[in-house]
Amino acid sequence: MMATIKDVAKRAKVAPSTVSRVIANNPRISEKTKQRVREAMQELCYHPNFIARSLANKSTQTIGVVMPSSADKAFQNPFFPEVIRGISKGAHQKQYGIHMSTGDTEEEIFEGVVQMIEGKRVDGLILLYSRVDDMLTNYLRQNKVPFVMVGKPFNAIEEITHVDNDNYKAAKEVTEYLINQGHKRIAFIGGSLKLAVTVDRLQGYEKAIRNAGLNFRDDYVIHEEFLKEGGQEAVNELFSLEEPPTALFVTDDLMALGVLNKLDAMNIHVPRDVSVVSFNNILLSQISRPPLTTVDINIFQLGYEAAKHMILKIEEPPEPVKRIIIPHKIVIRQSSSEYKKENE
Amino acid sequence: MMATIKDVAKRAKVAPSTVSRVIANNPRISEKTKQRVREAMQELCYHPNFIARSLANKSTQTIGVVMPSSADKAFQNPFFPEVIRGISKGAHQKQYGIHMSTGDTEEEIFEGVVQMIEGKRVDGLILLYSRVDDMLTNYLRQNKVPFVMVGKPFNAIEEITHVDNDNYKAAKEVTEYLINQGHKRIAFIGGSLKLAVTVDRLQGYEKAIRNAGLNFRDDYVIHEEFLKEGGQEAVNELFSLEEPPTALFVTDDLMALGVLNKLDAMNIHVPRDVSVVSFNNILLSQISRPPLTTVDINIFQLGYEAAKHMILKIEEPPEPVKRIIIPHKIVIRQSSSEYKKENE
């Protein structure tokens, strides 16, 4: 059997409570006994039992991570491993563990989270998605469960600590970049408007378009599901217009890949005939043909800061509601170029 | 404060132990009192405290998932979200939670796992990688920690329950497919030989080549890091040979994407000039140009079965060591085609 605190106590000839204090590095224990106890711990290969500690403490040192519905295609986005890597780093630094939760349906996810919370398996949650009218966030707020959201909350934004990019600004900037390149007909291909991120990027795009005195055209704005069919369908629509765009603003690298393929199939050359920009800067965006001009949103940092603030919220309440903005950076690669008049 | 088992007991006018039995659905409790107790639980919104239960039980109903080093580029492979989706499904079905563990370095991972185990945070582990001379697997075996590996163990294969594909067979089959298409010069582009999966696939490839009476050429076998540079470097080498290959066997879809891009840049047409096949059938393999012929290894199932067997091992020891083979399937798409003589 594994050594317990009592075994260590006996071996070091002290009381269990003393051992406990040594573990916590309580300053009121003499260095001498600390030494003795530590030796005993070594000899017995003692490791504190987290479960027992949690029970006594009422703290699990664990944060729950809630993924979107696994049925969702977006689940396969390399965004997730990367954000989890960030969370993991932040959690690890403070000796926290990570408890994952997924489900096929929204109900399944909700049920899982309730179990986690009521069962006291976690001290707090990081939500990796934000949805309109989310029953989950409502539940969490009502029950005063500490949580942090990655991305922008749809409702009650003033009451939810979240870690996000300034997607409005990023979208505006990258659109301005295209405009500066001489493009006047810039289309927007985005995911569902139920995602806050889509809304923000659309608004930034619109702002830049209007600022430049260009026409904001409804037929240049297309929303599709993530991935494959999405991007391809969008391209179909856009290039059957009388005045097809000369540049495409795509809200996600993965969609952009679909777009690139479709363009290739239609013999539309990138960037000669049309420029393409997108978001995320996942690894694949470097190896696409051509490599994608994309906004690096610093996914790792998104996760890292989420973890850090989650732990802050757990350890020193009342931590005020915060909005943490992670900087972005436009990475220019070959998928975008100056618009050449001779194409007209 | 949250309701405890005692509160429920009082409200239902029974002893706490009775409530406990109702939760466990002990048949020796009369339906009548069960009903009464359940009502009380409803009214108080009672949820059992997992931590307390774990302490009493010495079972956490949680399985730990060990990811490879997050510094590793392979970490970004969509393989991981998908396998985790499978694990999650399997775990959820049996009411198990998932505890994740990562780290930048091998030592960090090891330390994290030891904490998980000694701290009794998990009942068992699923390892998502297998390495030569892994200190972790040695530790786990010595301490009789129940664990299941996804992939093929390098050492002590007879003593480690693992869930894997028959990569040897799959590689052989897909090579035979190329041979049947008329290809005689087939090159192999794979990851590190320290990964069991690379070794298996290489052997299957070699076997098929030799069976067909073809030449197994060393200069047709290239090992590179996953991703980008890897695939591209390999193509460079192969096509500067005097007799370049007419078909490429790539061990991973992501690498294959890099290969496709490099080929495109070199103006080598796929599949007219060269056929490409790879492994995994991740979502992206459908939207590549051209779509990839690839071996679907059923990643989800890999995770699902790993979870199922992990739980079996936890719940009914001694569970014998097992080797679970998940079936694969060749998915033929446009990246491969018959070899046409006129190309000679």
Add this chain to the structure above:
DNA sequence: TTGTACGCGTTATCAA
């Protein structure tokens, strides 16, 4: 069929 009493391994309170 149900209740009593103890143990799980730790922390925290109060004495000493």
Add this chain to the structure above:
DNA sequence: TTGATAACGCGTACAA
């Protein structure tokens, strides 16, 4: 500076 003791919430012999 340390020790004894009571929680923490639940499961389970054993008793009734």
